Amino acid sequence: MSKKRWFGLALYLVIALVAATSCGGDDNGASGTTTSAEKNMPTSVGAGEGRVDLIAWAGYVEDGSNYPEYDWVTPFEKQTGCKVNFKQANSSDEMVTLMRTGNYDGVSASGDASLRLVAGGDVAPVNVDLVPNYKDIYPALKDQPYNTVDGVHYGIPHGRGANLLMWRTDVVKPNPTSWGVVYDTSTPYKGKITDYGRPIYIADAAVYLKATQPDLKIDDPYELDDDQFNAAVDLLKKQRPQLGEYWTDAAKQITAFTNKDQVLGTTWQYQVNTLQASKPPVPVKAILPKEGSTGWSDTWMISSSAKHPNCMYKWMNSITSPKSQALVAEYFGEAPANPKACSLTTVKTHCEIFHANDEAYFDKVYEWQTPVKDCGDDRGDSCKDYSEWSRAWTEIVG
């Protein structure tokens, strides 16, 4: 009897633990100790260490295995002897989490990740003099709040672009011109509309409200006080019943648009290019709606615990070279950071199409930033920080 009870008890515990661990996921243990960002910057780049471990967006690190003509990794490896190990991340949050492991040398961080990485001491200051291509980069991308803190550079600009509105031309008619089409509560495309499934998408609702509800006085969609934030969250909650899936990675959205599971919603130029280039091509179109949009401006940053810092410096220089910039800008569909790339693209008008040097265009694009308490103006500390954005997002998804 007692044996049986023991067995029962043990079994009881094991099953309870299996249930607990199966949803606990694999965490990376305790978060690393914060090292001070005031590490001495290197003054020279030595010989490569033989490899470099990168975290980047889909399409930023291509070695020709997807399309042989899009390969800027192999020439880099041949030239420097640094073997590239690439880990694709699908969101800024994922990038921050991966960088915290300390297992990577560098990351292509968007503005909503870069400040968190700097504040957490996960990335080190960059000596821009050691990256010769830095001097050619558009001045509009330098010394921005998302790559420079208190005059200290934390990375090399990669390129920028806007989040677009995409639709299947064989389903959605007429062609939309405004974000209003995704917030329409009596939409004929119910269940087929998609949003980007991350908290930062609240800013997209704020961009729409900025244009349509001037009384809210929204200026920057990442600096939202109570009223503005609640209005944006309400808009998304009203939109929720009309939504189908959220998309969280580019590949999932590509299959969903191919199978008509999604027909209308926000996207990156990368998915538009891939869908239009697929065989047979998927009939999609994408625009920057009249209200403007959110967007991104990415920065290559080096980890404060990089094991291969020399290779990382070499990579930061290589990815901002005119040749690599031309390839990556065309492949991903974005504006390059290096103007010298514009003469090397296969489509000669690439830089005009993507408004590389058109600041009036990028005035309508609100590049991803980390929301913080400090509104940056006379409202003081009354803005919603990212943890509140995360919490509200859980409630929106429901």
Added chain:
Amino acid sequence: MTASTRAETPPRRGPGRRLSTFLSARPRLRLALLLAGPAAWLVVAYLGSLAVLFASAFWQVDALTTEVVHTFTLQNFKDILSTDVYRTITLRTVAMAAAVTVTDAVIAFPIAFYMAKVASARTRRLLVVAILMPLWASYLVKVYAWRIILSEEGILNWALEPFGLKGPGLGAGNVAPWLVFSYIWLPYMILPVYAGLERIPDSLMEASSDLGAKSLRTFRQVVLPIAFPAIVAGSIFTFSLTLGDYIIPLQVSSKQFIGNVVYDNVGVANNLPFAAAYATVPVLIMVVYLAVARKLGAFDSL
């Protein structure tokens, strides 16, 4: 190794032999040594990680740097209890786990009964293989296959189209995850029920019919009471596995389940303490569930 060391130890009393003489006189020590490995595994890897989980549930995360702050707070639990959305998600997950369990039990029972009592030895073997076969394929492959089946231009809509019907589709509803959960966990229900039914002696059923009971009554009053603990045992698997899963909802639904909130807090928001706090919810639910299952005798039939 050398001549001198060999001379020191008598040839028949090597260290191994001395150890076995020592142990043969001490049965308790023998048992302790035998169980030390598995027990250490259980205590350190299983109970240890659970302890860390509980401890970190009382920490918090700095808003900007998202570093864990190691000071005691009950805020995570307050948030879980006071925010409507977490209650909704918990209820939805439990309802889904219950629906999947009932569905699997209803489907599994006839199959298990046929295997245990009707089929020939050969058919039985074939059926066991057929049921185990899906477990050899990767879980992810099966979930993605369901994505393709359920998609707008997928085979389900194609098959239903002539009847003017439409599948549940991906995204909005709870139907798609319910279908996929029920499919994926079905073998975990069939096998314990089959084992439980096989243990019922045929003579009991014969006796029941000799005493004049019709087959329905035999089923209700003889088979079901004996097999019930086995069904409860199977339900432990289907229920607990549904409670913790986040991949199926992520792939075929846009609704959030407990696992998704935990996953998002670990991987997206990087808020481990909140994830830990919310992960204690399914643990508590399972403790209650297992206590009830124990009362119903499920552990005796495992």
